[in-house]
Amino acid sequence: xxxxxxxxxxxxxxxxxxxxxxxxxxxxxxxxxxxxxxxxxxxxxxxxxxxxxxxxxxxxxxxxxxxxxxxxxxxxxxxxxxxxxxxxxxxxxxxxxxxxxxxxxxxxxxxxxxxxxxxxxxxxxxxxxxxxxxxxxxxxxxxxxxxxxxxxxxxxxxxxxxxxxxxxxxxxxxxxxxxxxxxxxxxxxxxxxxxxxxxxxxxxxxxxxxxxxxxxxxxxxxxxxxxxxxxxxxxxxxxxxxxxxxxxxxxxxxxxxxxxxxxxxxxxxxxxxxxxxxxxxxxxxxxxxxxxxxxxxxxxxxxxxxxxxxxxxxxxxxxxxxxxxxxxxxxxxxxxxxxxxxxxxxxxxxxxxxxxxxxxxxxxxxxxxxx
Numbered sequence: 001x002x003x004x005x006x007x008x009x010x011x012x013x014x015x016x017x018x019x020x021x022x023x024x025x026x027x028x029x030x031x032x033x034x035x036x037x038x039x040x041x042x043x044x045x046x047x048x049x050x051x052x053x054x055x056x057x058x059x060x061x062x063x064x065x066x067x068x069x070x071x072x073x074x075x076x077x078x079x080x081x082x083x084x085x086x087x088x089x090x091x092x093x094x095x096x097x098x099x100x101x102x103x104x105x106x107x108x109x110x111x112x113x114x115x116x117x118x119x120x121x122x123x124x125x126x127x128x129x130x131x132x133x134x135x136x137x138x139x140x141x142x143x144x145x146x147x148x149x150x151x152x153x154x155x156x157x158x159x160x161x162x163x164x165x166x167x168x169x170x171x172x173x174x175x176x177x178x179x180x181x182x183x184x185x186x187x188x189x190x191x192x193x194x195x196x197x198x199x200x201x202x203x204x205x206x207x208x209x210x211x212x213x214x215x216x217x218x219x220x221x222x223x224x225x226x227x228x229x230x231x232x233x234x235x236x237x238x239x240x241x242x243x244x245x246x247x248x249x250x251x252x253x254x255x256x257x258x259x260x261x262x263x264x265x266x267x268x269x270x271x272x273x274x275x276x277x278x279x280x281x282x283x284x285x286x287x288x289x290x291x292x293x294x295x296x297x298x299x300x301x302x303x304x305x306x307x308x309x310x311x312x313x314x315x316x317x318x319x320x321x322x323x324x325x326x327x328x329x330x331x332x333x334x335x336x337x338x339x340x341x342x343x344x345x346x347x348x349x350x351x352x353x354x355x356x357x358x359x360x361x362x363x364x365x366x367x368x369x370x371x
Contacts, residue, residue, distance in 0.1 A: 004041075006072035006105075007362035009113060010054060011317075012089035012150030012226075017061045018043040018359050019069060022367055039363075041067060053092050055102060062103070072099070073109040073366035075116025075358045077151065079172050083110050089150050089226065107369050112170035113358055114155030118145045119168050120361030121313045121352060122157065128354035129313075132328050133335070135348035141310030142166075144302045148295060148316040152220040156306040166310075168361075173302060174220035181297050181334075184290070185222075188234050192217045223294040225318050229257040231290050235283035242279040261287060262321050269324050288325050296334035303347050304340060315352035326351070 003023030009016045020039040042065055046057050054074070062068065076094060078087040083096035100108040122143070140159045143166065147153040154173035157166040180186045196215035221227050241249075245264055252260050265288045268280035295314070303312050319326075336344045354360075 004067050004069040004071075005363065005366040006058070006069040007359050007366055008054075008058075008072070008074040009116065009356075009358035009362065010074050010076045010087070010092075010094075011048075011113065012077050012087070013048060015046045015048055015051075015054065015057050016043065016356075016359060017046070017057065018363070019061075019065060019067065020363055021067075022363070041065075043359075048090055048092075054094050055099060058099070058103060068104070070106045071109075071366050071369045072103075072105055072107075073111060073116070073362040073369070075113035075362045076110055077113045077149075077153065080110045080112050080170065083108075085110055085112075109365060109369060111362070111365060112153070112155060114145055114147055114153035115168045115170050116358040116361035116365065117147055117153070117315050117352075118143065118155045118157045118313075118361065119364050120354075120357035120359070121145055121315065122166055122168075123360055123364065124352065124354060124357060128352065128357075130323070130351040130353055131348065132314075132326070132351065133332055133345070133347070133349040135311070136346040137311055137348050138309035138346075142306050142308050143310040143313060144299070144306050144308035145313045145315060146295070146299055146302060148224055148291075148314070148318040150225045150317075152224045152298075153316070154302055156302075156308065157310075158306075173305075174224070175218045178217045178219045178222050178294075179297070179301070181293075185294070188222065188231070188290070189217055191234055191237070192221065192230065219294065219298050223291055223298060225258045228261050228287060228291060229254075231287040232257070232261050232283055235286045235290070239282045239286065241283050242281055244279070245281045245284070262318075266321075266324060285325075288322055292322065292326060292331065293334055296331045299349070300335045300337065300344055303335075303344060308347060309343075311348035311350060313350050313352055315357055317355070319351055320353055320355070323351070 003021055005020050005022055007018050007020060019041045021041055022039050044061055051057050076085050076087060077089060078085040085094050094110055096108040096110040142156055142158045144156045152174035154171045155168055157168040160167045178189060180189045193215050200215065222231065248260060261284045264281040265284035268285045299312050299314065
């Protein structure tokens with residue numbers, strides 16, 4: 001079988017494709033092979049809004065390559081069933097078998113993007129992680145992965161083969177109900193439910209939700225990149241917005257609001273608002289802090305559900321941009337609570353800072369495809 005494989009990380013906003021020659025990678029589990037550059041022939045990032053589907057992205061990528069892969073694995077933001085997926089936050093329908101036929105490959109494997117992230121996280125060296133809690137990891141213990149990107153992905157890996165390997169599994173845990181933990185978050189939930197109710201009442205054209213279906217607020221709707229504008233709007237009900245920020249916000253496209261809020265929050269921490277008045281944007285700082293508080297609680301919830309005694313890994317594109325806002329003590333105080341607070345305190349918590357983790361995982365999974 002050819003050693004050329006195509007790996008991809010297909011998110012709600014962008015797609016990263018990489019072509020690898022894995023002929024010289026004899027052991028993907030060793031440290032040297034965990035590097036995303038190992039065997040790399042070509043790599044490119046694409047903006048999804050510029051393409052009609054993954055097939056168009058692959059066509060564009062391979063057009064500049066002399067070599068052709070025989071196997072591929074794509075981590076995709078959505079629930080994969082029978083090697084097919086309708087993406088959660090993007091209007092793309094993918095079929096792995098159809099892609100294999102179209103591009104003359106032996107097999108194209110679709111996996112949830114968090115499965116790819118989990119597969120990659122298990123291979124990361126220490127310098128690709130920021131540790132919030134060293135804990136006392138259990139040898140061969142399960143791990144949990146949460147990724148804050150456009151949405152909120154979650155996956156876990158459990159020991160198999162008598163604990164010698166960890167097998168990643170997908171979930172759609174980001175779509176479970178948001179559980180507020182204090183008065184601020186209760187008020188956030190109430191506001192979002194009220195907004196959903198108003199939107200529902202204003203719907204005039206079918207399809208309309210059945211009358212017995214209640215509005216639902218998922219944890220992803222309050223803990224993700226797409227949630228940040230709503231968190232900011234909520235904070236506007238609790239504190240004032242500087243005039244300079246209001247002008248910027250009103251002139252900013254909807255899909256660019258989250259980056260604006262992040263940059264404004266970061267500027268506030270740096271003591272510079274970016275304007276002559278020098279007024280920091282308090283709602284931006286509080287919106288980011290609220291997102292991180294919700295993440296800490298949800299990470300603990302997930303750790304308990306999968307008994308992640310091997311560790312919790314926090315990934316996604318948002319967290320590296322929010323590192324200055326992460327208060328280790330505050331995060332762990334929220335994380336370690338309830339009946340099993342002592343057990344939670346023993347669970348290592350790491351932030352993934354390697355943006356190629358899902359690619360590493362997709363490459364690993366593609367290498368495991370059998371002829």
